[in-house]
Amino acid sequence: MARTRFRSDRGLTLRMGGVGLGLVLLYVLFGAMLISVAGSLWVAVIITLGMAWGQWYFSDSLALKSMGAHVVTPEQAPELHAMIDRLVALADMPKPRVAVAVTDMPNAFATGRSPNHSAVCVTTGIMQRLDADELEGVLAHELAHVANRDVSVMTVASSLGLLAGFLTRWGMWFGGGSRDKNSGPAMIVVVLVSLVVTAVSFFLTRALSRYRELSADRSGSYLTGRPSKLASALVKISGDMGRIPTSDLREAQSMNAFFIAPALKGDAAQALFSTHPPLQTRLDQLARIGADLTERR
């Protein structure tokens, strides 16, 4: 009888699956190389994976700290809480902690290792610029990040890439000065392979991040039923972002992956490097969702 109006985008799922598969293959090959070539690298492996794990485990408090955000109670921000209360009741998910960062940069992000340990943060800038419906669209997008477990997915996706990058640098500093003659050629192989793995995994994780953004746009706008509000919020934020002096934004660079719109302005040619899809792609998708909702049966 009833079919839901929520349609998963098959093309998007396939592309995301393809990128994920590519990452898994890359990492399996990389892992096999590590095991076969050098047993002495285990210290580096443990340190890097430990760091990635720590970043994942403490992601909510780390992200809030690095943005200078503070958690607000329902008494301090009643409208924001009421809005999120309704959205989580619609989505039937646990309520994340709500935080506000006092900065004029209009932005919002979600973080946390699982839906039970998550936080949603908005800046005072975004609350001033958007009206209630638009802000709700943005919050639904962030809650979709939480429901999709994007922090976990991106941590797993990027952790071995981090390890490869670490090994590349480490090998370059110390590999040449090795006293053990036999390990010389092996070290060169490790460094070269790590270099390639770093580069490839960089582009794959960026692609994955862009697909996750599109997914969050989809899920979020199905939750509110108002894709056009999210679209107008995106247009407002993107327009505003370009006018903000870059000196403020550089500090926020490490947080970019979890922002609703990237804080750094990239050239058109940088599409491959960017963590977020182009504005037009996002607007086109939201327009299609709007058409799905309007369709009569």
Added chain:
Amino acid sequence: MGFLDGILGRSKPPKANLDVLFSVPQAALTLEAEGFAFSGHGAVCFRDAEGRADDEVIASAQEMIRTDPTATVEMHHDEFGFTWLEVIRPTGDVSGLVTDLHAVNSTMAAQGFDASMLCSTVVFEHEGHRSALVYLFKRGTFYPFVPDPSAARRRDNPTELRMRALVENDVPIEADLGRWLAIWGAPGL
């Protein structure tokens, strides 16, 4: 939401659980014995999506309720962008009200809008004050909501807990108190 849907970024709003609503008449009987009389008011709260498709669904649901001359139906929009369809049964017929609410719900669900259903209320009157039994569609559970008449935007928690104790054998009660959403200004309250 399945794990795979999360990994693939396809998490979607869950479907509404509609049939639990039919346990309300039993709870109303229990409440009535303790002085909570059914006020004749009930409502469905949902997210009004863009476009005209859902507007037509809502219009046909309203027409369906109006075929019964003893029931009236009104539409309200709240400040959070949610729409309330209030059904009034002045005769105090709880089962009739529940049937009306279920008609609205199932019409919306049949058109694919069940993901946008938020909650449903049945309003009671106790010592001159209004109190509501709220049904969360996504959880399939109920909770009481009683505004404190002496102060703005304060809940009368003792009465709420008393109502919970009364009806917990009749309807599934939401165990997580954090999900007892306040619905200030809901129609009928």
